[in-house]
Amino acid sequence: MPDKIIKTNGPVVTVLIPTYNRRRYLPLAVESVINQDYQNLEIFVMNDGGEDVSDIIESFHEPRINFINGKENRGKPYRLNQALAKAQGKYVCYLDDDDLFYRHHVSTLVDILENKTDCQLAYSDLYKTYCRIEADGTRTPLSKKVEISRDFDQMFMFYFNHVLHVSLMHRRDLWDKVGPYDESLNVLIDWYLTKRLVFYTDFYHTHEITGEFYAALSNSDRISVKRREDQKDYCRNVMAIRQTRPPKPWPKVKDLSIIFTAETFDQTAGNTVGNIWRHTFYPYQVYLSMPPEDFARLSTDMMNLVNVPVARGSSVEAQVDKALAVCEGDFVAIVPKGHSIHEMWIEDPLYALINSEASLNGFELELSNDEHWAAVLRKDVLLRTRRNSPNVTLKESLIRSGVDLKKLQPEEIPFQFDELHHEAQAQIKDGNWARAAQIYEYIVKNHTNNLWMRSQAGQCFFKSGDYKKALEHSRQINSLRPTVDTMLTEARVHRRQKDFCKAIELLEEAKQILEGKYIPWTKSCKTHVA
């Protein structure tokens, strides 16, 4: 796409730029939006009660900018809600006031959403630019790295975010479904959005690098970094996001109902429910079968608790049957008082169940026994067995209906990619480059995130002295989507082979990217930054 082609047709895209006390960097951010090769834009700049930036906005003489000059510091979610309520675009994208889009950011994502996918959200890769802040406040780039280039992973998104605000574009009408930002949040705001969007759409990942976000080496002025320093508040934000359940119907997520059973709701029962709240990140509701007056006495901040009114002293089976009649989940977990709850306690079997054939009924949970029987099942299976054999124990009713519950196999659990990646990182830390390279190569062959992992493999092979493999991997990436790191690795091998011309060619390109003068394209042509 040559530099001078400007796209004036196509749907309107709303670009949101919240700002707070970043006068120095805001002009660059706004300029990067105005200079997009896609021109059909509606731009909102929302000052969140910081230093006055009216003069900066006016200096652009840009009719497409809507400036919201907030006088009070109400927080980023408030400002995003304010602008989104007015936004007219078919699509929405986001830019922080110290980051920047490359010229093709908007056009790349619009093209995908309009022509290449049914997904209602697309995201790209970004350079994370580590900077040294000089005495006069200017930023000297020390490196530009694509640190995360992760393909969409719904289960991971429930656990933590892997798609940054700055890298994504979504349909504006999705926001009407997910509802406004939670204005009590002050960190991980992008995760709040992506976590909720996941219920309605899959995400399309393009490996194109379409922008940069900044990281200072020390004393970061990023609000998100500063806010993380308060651990308690940070955890509050994480828990609030994990518990979030946007309005139904959810076309992309199956619901989980956790039916908690206890003959008496005592301290042990309280601890078990507390542990469920702490350690469960898959969307769920806990159904507590107990007399309403007892439920009303529970003093807790826990969200997603649902009372199922039963008479005091009801049997476990009666509690489950009552809850089953009202619960919303596609899957049901039966959890007795005192059951051991730990990280991934339900996500491991649930993930296997979601991804299994319909003939698989469910799993007995780890540490389940006859006294404290615990399982996760398809709700329709449990309903059927209870209807067939209502007057026996839960386990007995399953046996009588011939329902077989499986034991979980290691290859069925989620996050295997992350386990391997983590292992490779540990090997690097110990200086075992060859081993790390082997692990990355294994991931390339057997898992997702091919480009990202191949890039890691190339660097590790180089460090281990296997230049042939290093060249093979880095060259392959550079033919698809070059980055500074992969060009540096390939150049180093060429230099060792005394092919100085090829090395210089690659290093000059890398240098220009670092200096902000050049953007490599994965498409057929390349463009220079104005």
Next chain:
Amino acid sequence: MDKVLQNACSLNYQMQHYEVLKELGDCYTSTGEYEQAKKCYEKASILGPDEAGPYVGLGVIAFQNELLDDADIAFRVACRLDRNCAEGFSGQAMVAQKKGELEKAFEMYLKCLELDVDNLTALLGLFQVSCRMGSFAKVIHYLEVYLQMHPGDASVMFSLAALYMKDGRLEESRDFLRDILALEPENKEASNLLEEVEYCFTKKQKEAVAV
């Protein structure tokens, strides 16, 4: 999962820009484009103010341009920034050798080889200086060490053969030269020296018989 995200970070995130410039400078130096190389090294030295590498590069360029004082300063800065900068000591030795300061050159080559026995420039420099100074014991040691690590390196085998001959170790010298010629039958220098060694060897045998 924060840990996973943190671990995803590459290790050298502070030095990438520096490394690109340093590497580019080295490539331009190799192709003789010294002005381009100099610009790269100067920028690299700003990005990595504690790194010796760019100063070694600047020293090499100055040396190639016969600016011996500038080269010496650059190599000294490199050694001040990194006490273990073998290339900085080797550079200082080359400057001293060029200026005819053989003792200093000898000392600096030795310092370099103490840090990096693998440094071929220092090894061959030490060999040349030793020949001019007539002092062979140390250089023989380093050449032998080097050869253990790089068996079959003809240039080092030849240097050792020459030193053995000067030291009167004719049999060892002859063996090395025969090995070189087995590897490189066309090696004229080796065949000439072998002729000389064999002549000395025969002469020595005759003298022994006469005695």
